[in-house]
Amino acid sequence: MALRHAVLAALLDGELSGYQLAKAFDLGVANFWHALPQQLYAELARLERDGLVSGREIVQDTRPNKRVFTVTDAGLAELERFAAADGKPSFIRDDLLVKVQAADHVDAGEVIARLTERAAFADAKIRLLGGLLRKLRGDRGEEEFLRHGERIGPYLTCLRGLAFEQGNRDWCRRSAAILEERRAAHARE
């Protein structure tokens, strides 16, 4: 029952279609909430039924028609209520860490390969988020934007996402290096 709040929060910056929302959940929103497109379409339908968002049809020539959604006053009130309640601690799941946990009992070469892949993935995401942050703050400096910008919520969550991916990349590189060194040391014996 909390995907709805993530959807409401994502719709605060302007009306979006289900498809556009799915794109947002692939980029900025991915920093704090994971959801598949099918879930989003279903959740939008529920939110509209409950009067928390309202949709309107946009007719298009070259593309299929779409329905875009806006947060209603009731939706805003629901977000307000949600913000005041205390939430659950962060929910994490990561295949890669499971593999590292088992690193001493499985082929270390495979684990090193996964760590290297993930480091590269994190690096790509760091660049992506850097660009997104620049776009959000426009020509202003970060300090200036955070002090006087009109909409800083998405900027702050992207900052968290950026720090997360940097931590990820650094940890992956260090762990891979350590496992590599141990493998080399073992081979020398």
Added chain:
Amino acid sequence: MALRHAVLAALLDGELSGYQLAKAFDLGVANFWHALPQQLYAELARLERDGLVSGREIVQDTRPNKRVFTVTDAGLAELERFAAADGKPSFIRDDLLVKVQAADHVDAGEVIARLTERAAFADAKIRLLGGLLRKLRGDRGEEEFLRHGERIGPYLTCLRGLAFEQGNRDWCRRSAAILEERRAAHARE
């Protein structure tokens, strides 16, 4: 279908009961996999049925009897297979970030309160993980332990958890300070 691998990885350091496993999922394993006790009991039953773990009863006087589980050769082979396959990207969900995303549209005071709570929670976890790391490496220094220790998987995942919580705490404090300053500036007008 991946909770099973997290359970197998957690059982690598010695036989555990369902109850003990649940404790592990509250501490060390929590750094990379979230699961409730009910899931663990159910998963252990499935793993035993599939021959990936084997259980044995331990009779106790003062406490209820328990069943402890060990990873079988088939279980180890399954982990090996899992480590070589490429996994999904990390799965994150965080109520708090949803609230921060909406910070410009809801009562900022509430969001600041949640950020402060989370910072304190992260700080407590940092101390906890610091203690766990000391316990894992014994009297050795970190460098020395990582080079020559016999079991470094859990240590590496705890390091990631520690860095995550440190990033969390720092971001929470900074975000709370920024929102606080904006509130003060707004009040002065």
Added chain:
DNA sequence: GTCAATTATAAGACTAATCACATTATTGAC
């Protein structure tokens, strides 16, 4: 000119996770 990707929206079947509850004895706190 062909092929894959993008835009746009789902339904239906299935699997996984959560919520609420149930049991029983002991230990430790106040």
Added chain:
DNA sequence: GTCAATAATGTGATTAGTCTTATAATTGAC
């Protein structure tokens, strides 16, 4: 002496999430 917490293991109902599949026009790559 009472009360909460800990140790120990689940079941059953419900909700949430994933996997597979479907449609159909257009744009961009090679």
